[in-house]
Amino acid sequence: MKKSAIFGIVTIAIAIAIIICTYGSSSSYGTFKDAQANSGELHIIGHVDKQKEMVYDATKDANYFSFYLRDTVGNECKVVYNSTKPEDFDKSDKIVLVGKMTKNGDFHASTILMKCPSKYTNDKIDVTADAKKSSI
């Protein structure tokens, strides 16, 4: 067999391995119900329930942040995140959590992804601040 043929096969094998590994390591989007059934980490998309309490008190614990999230099918669950409250958390509406369920029924997020660029498209004109100037 020619050397280049062998090398070609090796290359193709690695390429296939990459694709399989990508698929194998990929996570899945789910709901809190799925999280209860699964032990692995998964992605949950949802909206923060701003009516319910959001706990972050640095003076008690700088690495504890909890809030309630409503997932896409409407289930709500308490989410605990062992870090500070993300800076733009209050501004974001839809968020993506990566994490898993704990035994006591809280969802433990290891990552919180907020879709920030909404701040670029959030076309609201802030006129109140400047209304005074126009009257002069």
Add this chain to the structure above:
Amino acid sequence: MNTAYQGEHLLPGQLGQFFIILAFGSALFSAISYYFATTDHDKLNKKWLWMGRIGYFLNTASVIGIGSCLFYIIYSHLFEYHYAWEHSSRQLPVYYIISSFWEGQEGSFWLWGFWQAVLGNILIWRAKSWEKPVLTVIALSQALIASMLLGVEILGQRIGSSPFILLRVAMTGAPIFSQPNYLTFVQDGNGLNPLLQNYWMVIHPPTLFLGFASMVVPFAYAVAGLWQKRYKEWIQPCISYALFAVMILGTGVIMGSLWAYESLNFGGFWAWDPVENAALIPWLTLIGAVHVMIVYKNTGHSYFTATFLTLISFVLVLYASFLTRSGILGDTSVHAFTDLGMFWHLVIDVAIFAAIAIVLLVVRFKEMPISKKEEETYSREFWMFVGAVFLALSCLQLVVVTSIPVWNAMFKTHIAPPSNPVTLYNVFQAGFAVVVTLLTGVTQFMKYKKTDTTRFFITTGVYVFSAALITAVIVYVTGVYKLHIVFMLVMLGAIYSLLVNGKVLADVFKGKIKLAGSAVAHIGFGLIMVGALIAAGTSKVISQNTSGLDYGADFDKGNNSRENIMLYKHEPYKMGDYTVTYVGDSVAAPNHYFKVEYKKYDTKGNLKEEFILKPNSQYNNKMGLVSSPDTKHYIFHDLYTHISMAPLNVMQAGMPAGHEEDANDDANYNAPVTHDISVGDTIPYRDGYVVLERLNKEAHIQNIPLDSTIVAVGAMLKVVSHGITYETEPIFMINRKNGNVFNFDRKVDDAGLKFRFSKIMPENNKIEILLYDQPESKRPYIVMRAIEFPYINFLWSGTVIMVIGFLLSIFRRNKELKTI
């Protein structure tokens, strides 16, 4: 309804829009003319050529015109234009006005078009016989970029997004625009994202886009070579341009990571974010292409690989811009742009150039000078070829994983990205890096065509052995051995590459000057690997928090393991080897700097080192609190400090206007404790003590004229809190006529205290002081995170060295070049 709007400046926008149309038209005209110039058999007919050139010059002029109009609009704060309103504000200093220029998609497309215009002119000047076909491709690319800016509606479909759209057009329907004088209400723009207010953001985008733009040149040469059947000739002039493109793009990518490291809060220089990957993907394939082009030039092997990689690199540039600009990344990237309605436009852009590449490869495949003979196993060309293929594979892995949202869209699946993408990328890319770094060493010992195997094995053996020894020491000292085995292998590969290329560099000084470029570039690359590996692999969060409530072992297993500490103002905290104290604030609007003092003591308790870091936060109306870190740079490591959170009242207390007396201010304090004291007495309290030094019978209060009816007495207090002394003087005032009493309270914010001088008791020579003590939760504090990055300077210095290597190579290749 026609409203006559007042105060708008419509001319610059109309002029700019005219230039956009002109830029698009002239580029298209130029591409068509160059096409006919190329296919025209009458060699003496220069008409088409000149039309192509004129079209291109006109395009260049219009691109400059667009830029001038847009800059004028932003610089003059013409907020009637959406782009200016969206990306700039009045407070921005000039150099950040430049960065707001390319914050939006339109501005960055302009930047791309500008560089491509410059490169096209250089090629008109220098490409000689290649001008016609090469410029056909570049003018076509230029036309497509201009089309992204058109913002014109054709058949109900808006094509492109213009930077000259008026605010009232962009936001049709907002009630404010029913008033003709709406502009008087829009006094200021949104401003620039605080994270982009960094000097790297002034120079990183131009560099990156020069890199992207210069990728079109190798592509154009490859297309020209296949099209004109000048199969062998295109490679030589192409090498220099390809080297230039990888040099600039590589620099741009590293600048981006330097910016991320200096001003972002994720605590690192590389996060495998899709936006970062998008710039790295074409770099990897083109660097592979450069190597196989050199192989082809020297041996005649690897023709197809060289052509393919050159062509695919530019297609990947376009694919990457589709990824980041179409909004398809959606929830997977924090940094990608949102969709401007150009999804299909971007897809078509990729498709056009992919089609050109595929058609030419297929049609010309049979005629390609592909060598029938196999490479020798012990030849440089074979292993360089293997290296290039591995670079392409590492690129493939990045493409496959980054494109997960694309696969979802195409196959209607719903796969989420890996929950721990960083580890996945790191392990995979490290695996490829092992092979690539080893090959950058091995191939230097080989010769083209045939190598003396015995000698090769002896030298390689010696170098691998020495590299293994050095690696063992480094791995042990830096703690890399705690990581996955693949990272140790990368270290071995990188050290081996450094040794071998160091040897080659030594030969350069003995006179083999031709090898300088490759040796230096590879040394730079080796250093980048070493630096990135140690810094990323052994970076240590030194602000590990051991306090805090215990939420059970379940929580500590997470990825986010208590990396933040809270510091009360003036209260020292022991953090690793350092004692850190939040000592104060300084405000340079809009930035609020937190002064964090670091002190290091030796075992005997003597102060060894002392410095202050000033990480800052900015309160932004749209984004909330936005923080930037501050880093102490040492030669061998960096200490990175970042504010994760600060209570808003601290931020506001720092603001100049925040000191108005608040009627409910007492609510911010615990119930006061009353002390009856005389001069010299001491009041102990939680964090220290207070001494009444003396009474000041001539106390002054601002704005209150003193006359004989008013008596004002000040209590001169010395406050000692955590070893720091403050002076303060609460004042007691009484009106002799009517007996009215006023207390002028004084605060010592840093100590969290407030004093009220409430009563004078002449009978026993005492006064009454009310001491208000702030509860813990109201006291100023910060939450911060500190990370140590060891040996990160290898990464930055390696980049500089690599760029020097590329430059040397470009000079060498240009010298060899005799373009006709």
